[in-house]
Amino acid sequence: MHVPPRPSVRELHGLPLRVFVVDSAPELAALLARELVDVVRGELAANRDPVLGLATGRTPLALYAEFARLVAEERLDLSRLTSFHLDEYLGLPRDHPASFRARMREVLYRRIGHPDERAKFPVECDRTEGLDGACADYERAIVESGGIAWQLLGIGLNGHVAFNEPGATADSRTRVVQLSESTRRANRPDFGPGEEVPRRAVTVGIATIRDARRLRLVALGRSKARIVRELLHSLVSSAIPATLLREHSGAELWCDAAAAGELHRD
Ligand code: PGA
Numbered sequence: 001m002h003v004p005p006r007p008s009v010r011e012l013h014g015l016p017l018r019v020f021v022v023d024s025a026p027e028l029a030a031l032l033a034r035e036l037v038d039v040v041r042g043e044l045a046a047n048r049d050p051v052l053g054l055a056t057g058r059t060p061l062a063l064y065a066e067f068a069r070l071v072a073e074e075r076l077d078l079s080r081l082t083s084f085h086l087d088e089y090l091g092l093p094r095d096h097p098a099s100f101r102a103r104m105r106e107v108l109y110r111r112i113g114h115p116d117e118r119a120k121f122p123v124e125c126d127r128t129e130g131l132d133g134a135c136a137d138y139e140r141a142i143v144e145s146g147g148i149a150w151q152l153l154g155i156g157l158n159g160h161v162a163f164n165e166p167g168a169t170a171d172s173r174t175r176v177v178q179l180s181e182s183t184r185r186a187n188r189p190d191f192g193p194g195e196e197v198p199r200r201a202v203t204v205g206i207a208t209i210r211d212a213r214r215l216r217l218v219a220l221g222r223s224k225a226r227i228v229r230e231l232l233h234s235l236v237s238s239a240i241p242a243t244l245l246r247e248h249s250g251a252e253l254w255c256d257a258a259a260a261g262e263l264h265r266d
Pocket of ligand 1: 057058060154155160161162
Protein backbone atom coordinates (compact mmCIF):
# COMPACT_ATOMS: atom_id res chain seq x y z
CA MET A 1 0.00 0.00 0.00
CA HIS A 2 1.20 3.52 -0.71
CA VAL A 3 1.67 5.44 2.54
CA PRO A 4 1.16 9.16 2.13
CA PRO A 5 4.10 11.12 3.57
CA ARG A 6 1.96 13.64 5.48
CA PRO A 7 -1.31 12.23 6.66
CA SER A 8 -3.73 14.95 7.60
CA VAL A 9 -5.26 14.20 10.95
CA ARG A 10 -7.19 16.56 13.17
CA GLU A 11 -8.57 16.09 16.61
CA LEU A 12 -12.13 17.23 17.30
CA HIS A 13 -12.61 18.83 20.68
CA GLY A 14 -15.57 19.21 23.01
CA LEU A 15 -16.88 15.69 22.45
CA PRO A 16 -17.36 12.97 25.09
CA LEU A 17 -14.58 10.85 23.59
CA ARG A 18 -11.23 11.65 21.95
CA VAL A 19 -12.00 11.82 18.24
CA PHE A 20 -9.51 11.94 15.37
CA VAL A 21 -10.54 12.55 11.79
CA VAL A 22 -8.18 11.53 9.01
CA ASP A 23 -8.81 12.67 5.44
CA SER A 24 -8.77 9.24 3.88
CA ALA A 25 -9.14 5.63 4.95
CA PRO A 26 -5.65 4.61 3.69
CA GLU A 27 -4.06 7.40 5.74
CA LEU A 28 -6.00 6.32 8.79
CA ALA A 29 -4.92 2.71 8.27
CA ALA A 30 -1.28 3.81 8.00
CA LEU A 31 -1.43 5.80 11.24
CA LEU A 32 -3.01 3.01 13.27
CA ALA A 33 -0.74 0.36 11.77
CA ARG A 34 2.21 2.48 12.89
CA GLU A 35 0.70 2.76 16.36
CA LEU A 36 0.22 -1.00 16.46
CA VAL A 37 3.88 -1.60 15.59
CA ASP A 38 4.88 0.87 18.31
CA VAL A 39 2.66 -0.89 20.86
CA VAL A 40 4.28 -4.25 20.06
CA ARG A 41 7.76 -2.74 20.35
CA GLY A 42 6.83 -0.96 23.60
CA GLU A 43 5.55 -4.16 25.19
CA LEU A 44 8.68 -6.05 24.14
CA ALA A 45 10.89 -3.23 25.45
CA ALA A 46 9.08 -3.51 28.80
CA ASN A 47 9.72 -7.26 28.67
CA ARG A 48 6.02 -8.06 28.37
CA ASP A 49 4.46 -10.41 25.85
CA PRO A 50 2.45 -8.21 23.46
CA VAL A 51 -1.27 -8.97 23.82
CA LEU A 52 -3.53 -7.42 21.21
CA GLY A 53 -7.29 -7.44 20.78
CA LEU A 54 -8.17 -7.57 17.10
CA ALA A 55 -11.39 -7.15 15.15
CA THR A 56 -12.77 -8.77 12.04
CA GLY A 57 -15.09 -7.08 9.54
CA ARG A 58 -14.17 -4.83 6.65
CA THR A 59 -12.99 -1.83 8.65
CA PRO A 60 -9.51 -3.11 9.64
CA LEU A 61 -8.51 -4.68 6.31
CA ALA A 62 -6.24 -1.86 5.09
CA LEU A 63 -4.77 -1.50 8.57
CA TYR A 64 -3.86 -5.20 8.62
CA ALA A 65 -2.32 -5.00 5.15
CA GLU A 66 -0.18 -2.06 6.23
CA PHE A 67 0.73 -3.72 9.54
CA ALA A 68 1.90 -6.85 7.66
CA ARG A 69 3.97 -4.66 5.36
CA LEU A 70 5.62 -2.87 8.30
CA VAL A 71 6.27 -6.16 10.11
CA ALA A 72 8.18 -7.43 7.06
CA GLU A 73 9.96 -4.16 6.37
CA GLU A 74 11.07 -3.63 9.96
CA ARG A 75 11.55 -7.32 10.78
CA LEU A 76 9.33 -6.95 13.81
CA ASP A 77 9.57 -9.92 16.17
CA LEU A 78 6.06 -11.30 16.70
CA SER A 79 7.12 -14.57 18.32
CA ARG A 80 5.77 -13.45 21.70
CA LEU A 81 2.53 -12.01 20.32
CA THR A 82 -0.87 -13.31 21.45
CA SER A 83 -4.02 -12.01 19.80
CA PHE A 84 -7.52 -12.24 21.23
CA HIS A 85 -10.58 -11.77 19.05
CA LEU A 86 -13.85 -10.18 19.88
CA ASP A 87 -16.23 -12.78 18.61
CA GLU A 88 -16.95 -15.83 16.50
CA TYR A 89 -20.03 -17.17 14.78
CA LEU A 90 -21.73 -20.33 15.97
CA GLY A 91 -23.23 -22.89 13.65
CA LEU A 92 -20.66 -22.99 10.85
CA PRO A 93 -18.52 -25.95 9.80
CA ARG A 94 -14.93 -25.76 11.10
CA ASP A 95 -12.79 -23.50 8.89
CA HIS A 96 -15.76 -22.08 6.99
CA PRO A 97 -14.27 -19.14 5.04
CA ALA A 98 -16.65 -16.67 6.74
CA SER A 99 -15.66 -17.82 10.23
CA PHE A 100 -13.62 -15.16 11.94
CA ARG A 101 -10.73 -17.55 12.49
CA ALA A 102 -10.53 -18.31 8.75
CA ARG A 103 -10.91 -14.62 7.88
CA MET A 104 -8.13 -13.53 10.21
CA ARG A 105 -5.83 -16.21 8.80
CA GLU A 106 -6.58 -14.95 5.32
CA VAL A 107 -6.32 -11.20 5.91
CA LEU A 108 -3.43 -11.12 8.37
CA TYR A 109 -2.02 -14.20 10.03
CA ARG A 110 -0.72 -16.08 7.00
CA ARG A 111 1.08 -12.89 5.98
CA ILE A 112 2.83 -12.40 9.31
CA GLY A 113 3.28 -16.07 10.20
CA HIS A 114 1.12 -15.86 13.34
CA PRO A 115 0.20 -19.42 14.36
CA ASP A 116 -3.33 -20.60 15.22
CA GLU A 117 -2.41 -21.46 18.79
CA ARG A 118 -1.50 -17.83 19.53
CA ALA A 119 -4.64 -16.49 17.84
CA LYS A 120 -7.40 -16.88 20.42
CA PHE A 121 -11.10 -16.95 19.65
CA PRO A 122 -13.87 -17.34 22.23
CA VAL A 123 -14.96 -20.61 20.58
CA GLU A 124 -14.46 -22.49 17.35
CA CYS A 125 -17.41 -21.84 15.03
CA ASP A 126 -18.55 -25.49 15.00
CA ARG A 127 -18.72 -25.85 18.75
CA THR A 128 -22.10 -27.01 20.05
CA GLU A 129 -21.45 -28.06 23.65
CA GLY A 130 -19.84 -26.60 26.73
CA LEU A 131 -20.37 -23.05 25.52
CA ASP A 132 -20.72 -21.48 28.96
CA GLY A 133 -17.49 -23.14 30.06
CA ALA A 134 -15.73 -21.92 26.91
CA CYS A 135 -16.88 -18.35 27.63
CA ALA A 136 -15.57 -18.48 31.19
CA ASP A 137 -12.28 -20.00 29.96
CA TYR A 138 -11.87 -17.16 27.47
CA GLU A 139 -12.29 -14.49 30.14
CA ARG A 140 -9.73 -16.32 32.27
CA ALA A 141 -7.29 -16.65 29.37
CA ILE A 142 -7.38 -12.90 28.74
CA VAL A 143 -6.65 -12.16 32.40
CA GLU A 144 -3.89 -14.78 32.54
CA SER A 145 -2.23 -13.29 29.46
CA GLY A 146 -1.70 -10.08 31.43
CA GLY A 147 -4.59 -8.27 29.72
CA ILE A 148 -5.06 -6.63 26.34
CA ALA A 149 -2.72 -3.73 25.66
CA TRP A 150 -4.47 -2.39 22.56
CA GLN A 151 -7.95 -3.28 21.36
CA LEU A 152 -9.21 -2.52 17.87
CA LEU A 153 -12.97 -2.22 17.32
CA GLY A 154 -15.32 -1.54 14.44
CA ILE A 155 -18.80 -0.14 15.00
CA GLY A 156 -21.95 -1.77 13.68
CA LEU A 157 -24.59 0.29 11.91
CA ASN A 158 -26.81 -0.21 14.98
CA GLY A 159 -24.05 0.81 17.40
CA HIS A 160 -22.88 -2.68 18.27
CA VAL A 161 -19.29 -3.31 19.30
CA ALA A 162 -18.07 -6.87 18.85
CA PHE A 163 -21.46 -8.67 18.78
CA ASN A 164 -22.84 -6.66 21.70
CA GLU A 165 -26.11 -5.76 20.08
CA PRO A 166 -28.46 -3.05 21.42
CA GLY A 167 -29.53 -4.07 24.93
CA ALA A 168 -26.07 -5.28 25.97
CA THR A 169 -25.13 -3.99 29.40
CA ALA A 170 -21.97 -2.35 30.71
CA ASP A 171 -21.21 -5.33 32.95
CA SER A 172 -21.58 -7.96 30.20
CA ARG A 173 -18.88 -10.60 29.74
CA THR A 174 -18.17 -13.28 27.14
CA ARG A 175 -21.41 -15.09 26.29
CA VAL A 176 -23.61 -16.57 23.57
CA VAL A 177 -25.73 -13.97 21.77
CA GLN A 178 -28.40 -13.81 19.06
CA LEU A 179 -27.47 -11.62 16.11
CA SER A 180 -29.81 -8.81 15.09
CA GLU A 181 -31.33 -8.79 11.62
CA SER A 182 -29.39 -5.60 10.83
CA THR A 183 -26.10 -7.32 11.64
CA ARG A 184 -27.00 -10.45 9.70
CA ARG A 185 -27.92 -8.33 6.69
CA ALA A 186 -24.67 -6.34 6.91
CA ASN A 187 -22.63 -9.57 6.98
CA ARG A 188 -24.61 -11.29 4.22
CA PRO A 189 -21.93 -10.58 1.54
CA ASP A 190 -19.51 -12.87 3.40
CA PHE A 191 -21.73 -15.87 2.69
CA GLY A 192 -22.59 -17.74 -0.47
CA PRO A 193 -25.96 -17.30 -2.26
CA GLY A 194 -27.69 -20.35 -0.75
CA GLU A 195 -26.12 -20.01 2.65
CA GLU A 196 -27.80 -18.85 5.81
CA VAL A 197 -26.00 -16.19 7.88
CA PRO A 198 -25.58 -17.60 11.40
CA ARG A 199 -28.14 -16.50 13.98
CA ARG A 200 -25.90 -16.97 16.99
CA ALA A 201 -22.38 -16.07 17.98
CA VAL A 202 -20.13 -15.82 20.99
CA THR A 203 -18.92 -12.35 21.83
CA VAL A 204 -16.82 -10.76 24.51
CA GLY A 205 -18.84 -8.38 26.67
CA ILE A 206 -18.67 -4.63 27.16
CA ALA A 207 -16.89 -5.15 30.49
CA THR A 208 -14.35 -7.43 28.78
CA ILE A 209 -13.65 -4.73 26.19
CA ARG A 210 -13.36 -2.06 28.87
CA ASP A 211 -10.62 -4.05 30.60
CA ALA A 212 -8.24 -3.38 27.68
CA ARG A 213 -5.73 -0.59 28.33
CA ARG A 214 -6.30 1.24 25.04
CA LEU A 215 -9.37 1.11 22.79
CA ARG A 216 -9.32 2.19 19.16
CA LEU A 217 -12.78 2.46 17.66
CA VAL A 218 -12.62 2.90 13.91
CA ALA A 219 -15.40 4.04 11.57
CA LEU A 220 -14.96 4.32 7.82
CA GLY A 221 -17.24 5.51 5.05
CA ARG A 222 -20.49 7.37 4.68
CA SER A 223 -22.59 4.46 5.88
CA LYS A 224 -21.11 4.93 9.37
CA ALA A 225 -21.72 8.71 9.56
CA ARG A 226 -25.08 8.38 11.30
CA ILE A 227 -23.90 5.98 13.98
CA VAL A 228 -20.77 8.08 14.60
CA ARG A 229 -22.99 11.10 15.23
CA GLU A 230 -25.22 9.04 17.54
CA LEU A 231 -22.23 7.58 19.38
CA LEU A 232 -21.03 11.07 20.22
CA HIS A 233 -24.31 12.87 20.76
CA SER A 234 -26.63 10.34 22.40
CA LEU A 235 -26.82 9.57 26.09
CA VAL A 236 -24.67 6.70 27.31
CA SER A 237 -27.02 3.73 27.11
CA SER A 238 -27.36 0.10 26.17
CA ALA A 239 -29.52 1.22 23.25
CA ILE A 240 -26.24 2.15 21.51
CA PRO A 241 -23.67 -0.20 23.04
CA ALA A 242 -20.68 1.74 21.66
CA THR A 243 -21.63 4.66 23.95
CA LEU A 244 -20.77 2.39 26.90
CA LEU A 245 -17.11 2.71 25.88
CA ARG A 246 -17.07 6.52 25.95
CA GLU A 247 -15.91 6.81 29.54
CA HIS A 248 -12.88 4.57 29.07
CA SER A 249 -9.86 6.79 29.66
CA GLY A 250 -7.83 5.06 26.93
CA ALA A 251 -10.54 5.13 24.26
CA GLU A 252 -10.23 6.98 20.95
CA LEU A 253 -12.51 7.11 17.93
CA TRP A 254 -10.79 7.30 14.56
CA CYS A 255 -12.92 8.26 11.54
CA ASP A 256 -12.25 8.98 7.93
CA ALA A 257 -13.76 12.20 6.57
CA ALA A 258 -16.83 10.38 5.24
CA ALA A 259 -17.65 8.74 8.58
CA ALA A 260 -17.24 12.12 10.31
CA GLY A 261 -19.50 13.73 7.71
CA GLU A 262 -22.52 14.28 9.96
CA LEU A 263 -20.69 15.70 12.95
CA HIS A 264 -20.81 19.31 11.82
CA ARG A 265 -24.60 19.27 11.65
CA ASP A 266 -25.00 19.19 15.41
P1 PGA B 1 -17.50 -3.67 9.44
O1 PGA B 1 -18.20 -4.26 10.74
O2 PGA B 1 -16.08 -3.37 9.85
O3 PGA B 1 -17.57 -4.77 8.43
O4 PGA B 1 -18.25 -2.44 9.06
C1 PGA B 1 -18.13 -3.55 11.94
C2 PGA B 1 -19.01 -4.27 12.92
O5 PGA B 1 -20.10 -4.72 12.53
O6 PGA B 1 -18.63 -4.36 14.10
